[in-house]
Amino acid sequence: IENYIKESMKVEMAQLQQSAVHNHTAAMLEMGTNLLSQTAEQTRKLTDVETQVLNQTSRLEIQLLENSLSTNKLEKELMLQTNEISKLHDKNSLLEQKMFEMETRHREELDTLKQEKGSLQVLVGRQSGVIGELEAQLNRASGNGTALQRQQQEMMDTVHNLLNLCNKDGVVPNSTKVVDEEKKFRDCADLHKAGFHRNGVYTIQINPQETKKVYCNMETAGGGWTVIQRREDGSVDFQRTWKEYKMGFGSLSAEHWLGNEYVYQLTRQRQYALRVELTDWETDGNQAFSLYDRFQIGSEKQNYR
Numbered sequence: 001i002e003n004y005i006k007e008s009m010k011v012e013m014a015q016l017q018q019s020a021v022h023n024h025t026a027a028m029l030e031m032g033t034n035l036l037s038q039t040a041e042q043t044r045k046l047t048d049v050e051t052q053v054l055n056q057t058s059r060l061e062i063q064l065l066e067n068s069l070s071t072n073k074l075e076k077e078l079m080l081q082t083n084e085i086s087k088l089h090d091k092n093s094l095l096e097q098k099m100f101e102m103e104t105r106h107r108e109e110l111d112t113l114k115q116e117k118g119s120l121q122v123l124v125g126r127q128s129g130v131i132g133e134l135e136a137q138l139n140r141a142s143g144n145g146t147a148l149q150r151q152q153q154e155m156m157d158t159v160h161n162l163l164n165l166c167n168k169d170g171v172v173p174n175s176t177k178v179v180d181e182e183k184k185f186r187d188c189a190d191l192h193k194a195g196f197h198r199n200g201v202y203t204i205q206i207n208p209q210e211t212k213k214v215y216c217n218m219e220t221a222g223g224g225w226t227v228i229q230r231r232e233d234g235s236v237d238f239q240r241t242w243k244e245y246k247m248g249f250g251s252l253s254a255e256h257w258l259g260n261e262y263v264y265q266l267t268r269q270r271q272y273a274l275r276v277e278l279t280d281w282e283t284d285g286n287q288a289f290s291l292y293d294r295f296q297i298g299s300e301k302q303n304y305r
Helices: 002-169 174-182 188-193 242-247 260-267
Strands: 200-207 210-217 225-227 272-280 286-295
Touching (some): 188 200, 188 210, 188 225, 200 260, 242 260
Antiparallel strands (some): 200 210, 272 286
16 A cells, blocks of 8 residues: 555656646747747847838938939039139239239320320410410500501591581592592402502491491402401400300401401492411411302391301
8 A cells, every 4th residue: 555655646746747847848838939929029020120221221322322413513513613713813813914004004194194284284384474475465456556546536537627628618638538438438349449459457338327447458369358357376266255246356457357247238238259268387387268259148137147
């Protein structure tokens, strides 16, 4: 019995041990299965992560390639811009050189002009003195001319008085006859025909109610020319007003303008010719002239056309 009991106990122990091993194996299998499941899950997750990493890497590589292409393009554009800047720099250098040359030339021209200006100022100063002296002489000459005209008028009055006295007595002296006839001449041509052959100031009958003193040229081209304008030395200013040109200005024995109104009254009497004489004082006094067969001007209403 004891042996049986011992054997039974051994059998039971063996069964217990076998059951324990079996349970342990099952537990180990279950644990292994769980580990495999977890490993598979981790592997799957790692695969997903790897896939994401690969995708991200691909995108980065593509972006890097695009950046590389953009960088190459920018480098080319930078090279082009650098070349353009170099060309502009060369042009700028050339323009600066030209500008420097122009400034130098202009500075030299300005210095020359300053010198010429100084010379002209000195010359103007001298000419101003000469002009002042000439004006003084002209004023003296004008005063003398006025005195002479006054004396001539007094002589004319005296002659008139003598003529009136002689008319009362029935006697007309030859000298008074000449003066009386002179007033009846219409122009210098009539005076020339009457025997007056010296250049000078004469009196003509400009219209039935008025006489006018004029300068007669009795020598040029046959003589008998009534002078309407005379210019010799620039002593008279011809920048005048309408009224001054209408009534005349200047001195008959020197530079003068006869007057548009008198030229109008003169040229409406009969047909006149116009002779324009010019002298070039810079070439030893060479002379030239123009001759117009018909000359007449209109009235003031026609603006002395």
